[in-house]
Amino acid sequence: MNRKEMVAMLLAGGEGSRLGNLTKWIAKPAVPFGGKYRIIDFTLSNCSNSGIDTVGVLTQYQPLILHSYLGVGTPWDLNRKRGGLKILPPFVQKEGGRWYKGTANAIYENITFIEQYDPEYVLIISGDHIYKMDYTKMLDSHKKNNADVTISVTPVPWEETSRFGIMNTDENLKIQEFEEKPTNPKSNLASMGVYIFNWHTLKRYLLDNEKKTLSNDFGKDIIPAMLKDHCSLQAYPFEGYWKDVGTIDSLWQANLDLLDDVGLNLHECNWRIRSVEPNMPPQYIGSDAIVRNSMVGEGSTVMGEINHSILFYDVQVNSGSLVEDAIVMPHTKIGKNTTIRRCIIGEGMIIPDGVTIGNKEGPIQLIDQSTNPEQAYNSSAN
């Protein structure tokens, strides 16, 4: 009974360096998202909603908040007697300690963990992406195609292909070629970083790769090696919203996508995204407030104008202020007569009265504890 057909391994150790100071103290999967959630809630809820009850979460970078957030997985119904959510940080063995060197190496170091469930399949996912996906459907496709590995793919705009790993497939969606960030792509099918492997195949490649290379990465080492050996690699086309929120711009965009009816709806009851609930009093919208096309979390107080923005819980916007096209993270206070446009305001900020922040165009600004107020608060003058 301890056997599990499929075990999920969730890569949550990334530093997320392109998110700048947002990830100074927390790992990228723990970055707040969508007015209430953290990024990792999406993959964890996907697992739970897909009926996957065994999830190993690989952590390494600044895990204090992440570990405390995950606990034993209760919010996602992953507090199971057999399996459930287990946090897997790097550790010391008799031979000494080893940090995780890459995505594949993180799995390699936890072969013992996986083997205790004697799984047929291993699902590799990452805590960096925003999407709703039923992994059981992908597993069905994997079984039907008798594949060694199935990789979930989604079409991306041709001009953005150079940011992704691109899959070139035949008409049956067999993967013929894999190009990491190509300059002249032959296809616009990008890997979503969601893999289903036959465990015994993956294990062989992990053991093999561990000896051979230094990078120990799925995209750079394992997949190319399997292609070279003529394994059966299958693409699984995913239809639906998917976004890699690896940069400030894409994080900002994905948040606002919640408001713009582009396929990411949090109000759907049949695929609930779950999170650790903060428990705040109700939100209060004041007599002179204007709130349009926005999400506002509990515990927030709005006295000013909010337009096309996401306010997390426990945010205060005082009278005369305008928040437009902005993301305001929890425990932040915005003073009176302040204007905020096109930016992300970090957790626990206090924005003074009467300032103007953000530009009407150009890259999205991140305002946090390390922001120089003089520079940022005058940026509208540019």
Added chain:
Amino acid sequence: MNRKEMVAMLLAGGEGSRLGNLTKWIAKPAVPFGGKYRIIDFTLSNCSNSGIDTVGVLTQYQPLILHSYLGVGTPWDLNRKRGGLKILPPFVQKEGGRWYKGTANAIYENITFIEQYDPEYVLIISGDHIYKMDYTKMLDSHKKNNADVTISVTPVPWEETSRFGIMNTDENLKIQEFEEKPTNPKSNLASMGVYIFNWHTLKRYLLDNEKKTLSNDFGKDIIPAMLKDHCSLQAYPFEGYWKDVGTIDSLWQANLDLLDDVGLNLHECNWRIRSVEPNMPPQYIGSDAIVRNSMVGEGSTVMGEINHSILFYDVQVNSGSLVEDAIVMPHTKIGKNTTIRRCIIGEGMIIPDGVTIGNKEGPIQLIDQSTNPEQAYNSSAN
């Protein structure tokens, strides 16, 4: 309300190399003890029974089983909304990853964790010891004496003083001198590895020590530095059973102490030792069995003779066999007409029919997966 008067930091990262193969795959605090428990249950239950609800557990060595065992602390009533049990493994920051270099360094690396509770006192304990202690009484003494640090001490036999850190105190139990494993001890009061520090004092010494030394240890660095600076160091005399189970011999002895009325009683209701319950069917004692002066766990089947021994859960002793002065860990099967004396049998062993294991005197044997059967099973011939 987030403030905690005292936060406990439990050092559970040790390799326990003197326990040999018992700690090949698990950290020492996770070693099974007392027919059902793991060593760390004692300190965790002490915290919980003392009303301490915030415990950081510092892990590093082979933590897979330990992490999974601890979870969020539910078995010890430490699954609290504020505080509770938090696992603190080493981690990677912007500047890279650092393993814990010593007991004091492990605390140093988690200053951020401690500071979020803004505590007045920090209790430093270790997951290696078997004892029942009310830490609030020690805190009362610490406050009464206005000490910078209070160290719990217990008298040890004079001939064993060279294994311990020995405290030389004046008549008011002020510590005058600290000798690590002295050859000519002036006192037989040994440190139990239980410290209560004023947090602001400890923090200063941690920051200071981090720059100065390489060993980063309480006994070697922090306490001597505080003595040198004429801080107020107070000894707190503990009366009751206390044992460091750092060797196979002492682990064996401490287990058998449960049977011999020397102050360690697990049936006491007012200081319950809690653990993760394994859920096994009742134990079955057969028609020809003899069970005397022993502890037997649920799920075990006894058809032979058990004398002065500890049988964990799910242990099978077949007919004609004798188990005497032995500790048999979970999921172990002992065949027919086998004799086992003065040893520790590791988890999940299968001991064949008709062999004889263990000596009537000399050091205690550990029988586990890596034991050479030919050698061990003939040892009675010596």
Added chain:
Amino acid sequence: MNNVLGILHVDEKTQGLHPLTKHRCTASVPFASRYRMIDFMLSSMVNSNIQNIAVFTTLNNRSLLDHLGDGKDWDLDRKQDGLFTFSTNHFKESSNLKALQSAIDYLEKSSQEYVLICLSNLVTNIDFRPLYNQHVKSDADVTVMCTAKEHNDTLFTNIEMDDFQNIMDIDRKQSNMGSLDIYMISKSKLIDLISTHAFKYRYIQDVIRHNMNKNIKVKGFKYEGYVTKINTIKRYYDSSIDLLDPTKFKQLFKDNNEIYTKLKDEPPTTFHNTSSIKNSLIANGCIVEGHVENSILFRGVHVNKGAVIKNSIVMQKCMIGEYAQLDRMILDKEVNVLPNDRFLGTEKKPRVVPKKKTIGTFVI
């Protein structure tokens, strides 16, 4: 305060709150956008560091027990102490003394030396520690918590107290001090009172009142903070709308004394382009496309385009159809308001729509 055992008796004079109490007891009536009535007293106890709490309920308690669960959301899911619920028939006969008597085993086995008894469904956020401190230092057998009130106000029982906190009189003459029906008492004294008086009296209040000048010494403790008792629909409505006043709101939801409640997974509330909203309290999970003013929305309410809600209380998962209009209404859970119609209550008599009803005219 780990030396105090908390007892929460659910007040069962529920007629005044009908029909909100048709399928639930008063303690589980939804209040303040995302709470149930019991959350306020229960959280007050937890925040005062009371760790062993018994809730006495009647048989109409399915909704309440479901809300409380194993006490996890109040941090009361413990192996030692924690939350205990007692369902008693005795209590249906409204004798709280009999109910206490049936739980005498539990009282005796508990490790605490004092008992805090709360007999009323109050909306408040009290720190009980000052009450405890006064009681322990004083020579009183019982300390009763009081609040200032209007002389002729009958919401709280009249209490007469002298300058040394001695209670001179209970419930005889009008007074500007009222009893909150919150009592601090030593456990041994309580057990003593129960066993001596359970056959003579029905209410612990009466035992205290009638014996106070004989063998029970009673003192008072004046509570200065915000407190209200909800026993009629009118008071329910007024106390709810009161919370739109930021001063009162802040008194109830103090920063450091969180009010706990059962947590649900709901996304933040979404406001559409067509929404306008003024002076309202709103829980998570709502979708607002219409106009909401001076109102309280609970979780998962959907206000469709053109709908207008004013001065109303709309509970969980109500659906307000397009261009429907509500004024001075209380909608219980899952009410479905069909489009285009208008529903009005009056200031004196807000109108209540029972749970799961559909109101309005079907137009084909």
Added chain:
Amino acid sequence: MNNVLGILHVDEKTQGLHPLTKHRCTASVPFASRYRMIDFMLSSMVNSNIQNIAVFTTLNNRSLLDHLGDGKDWDLDRKQDGLFTFSTNHFKESSNLKALQSAIDYLEKSSQEYVLICLSNLVTNIDFRPLYNQHVKSDADVTVMCTAKEHNDTLFTNIEMDDFQNIMDIDRKQSNMGSLDIYMISKSKLIDLISTHAFKYRYIQDVIRHNMNKNIKVKGFKYEGYVTKINTIKRYYDSSIDLLDPTKFKQLFKDNNEIYTKLKDEPPTTFHNTSSIKNSLIANGCIVEGHVENSILFRGVHVNKGAVIKNSIVMQKCMIGEYAQLDRMILDKEVNVLPNDRFLGTEKKPRVVPKKKTIGTFVI
């Protein structure tokens, strides 16, 4: 099996088990050293991967609800599905059809397509998956689980089944096949049956029986494993003692199908120098200084020096005084046996001592 909703109806014909059922329902009677009766069916469901389970109880359910808690120990503490308990008055009038009807909302809202209904307190360890597989593949409306029995045995209702698993007859003539009162049925059919028949019949069994040749097609599924039903003290005693037979013990406690129960923190059992013990089942937390033979000890029993226990069942926290003797006795929880006296039941009539009683003579 995540497509199956489990319904556990607690059998309320409890007279036969008196006095063990004086303060508890049959489902929460302690059994087999560390379990309660309900653990066996509940664990069977969980091990068959049924994840949405409703337990219908009567009002005498405090001990049962306390045992079940939030379902954590059965891995049923879930946000989606998990364990639900229904306390119904209807059921006290022993109409399980009314009880089902009162929960029709829950049935309709659940996502599962099939329902497994268990109406009896069985001690068994069943994998329901083969039953489900046969039911889904067959054209039956209802599949009833059966077991082989003696021709004239009346413990289980007589069932006549042909070679194609068609049920020909229920409860009319003697048969060597008996119904376990376990039914697999599609949810839509069940809802249909309830709404059509709830006013005519009292029991779902009767609905099936009386309509089986009309509009309900019924098949059978023969279960080959160990199963017993406990409805009298004699059967309780015999079934308990039966477990001392290792073959039966192993059938009930299969390696891979764990029987879950509420977990308690008890140390391993301690045997002293003066103890002797033969052919017995023993839970954790006992202290044994005397002699125990052919007996079953529950958690935390203390057998003092010189005491002799034979052929007896001793429940949680009993204290057996020095040199006391017990033979063919059933001691309910927390019974205190004073030293030196002798207490005997007979093979035909084991003697039961009710909960918390003290027995024996005080000698000064």
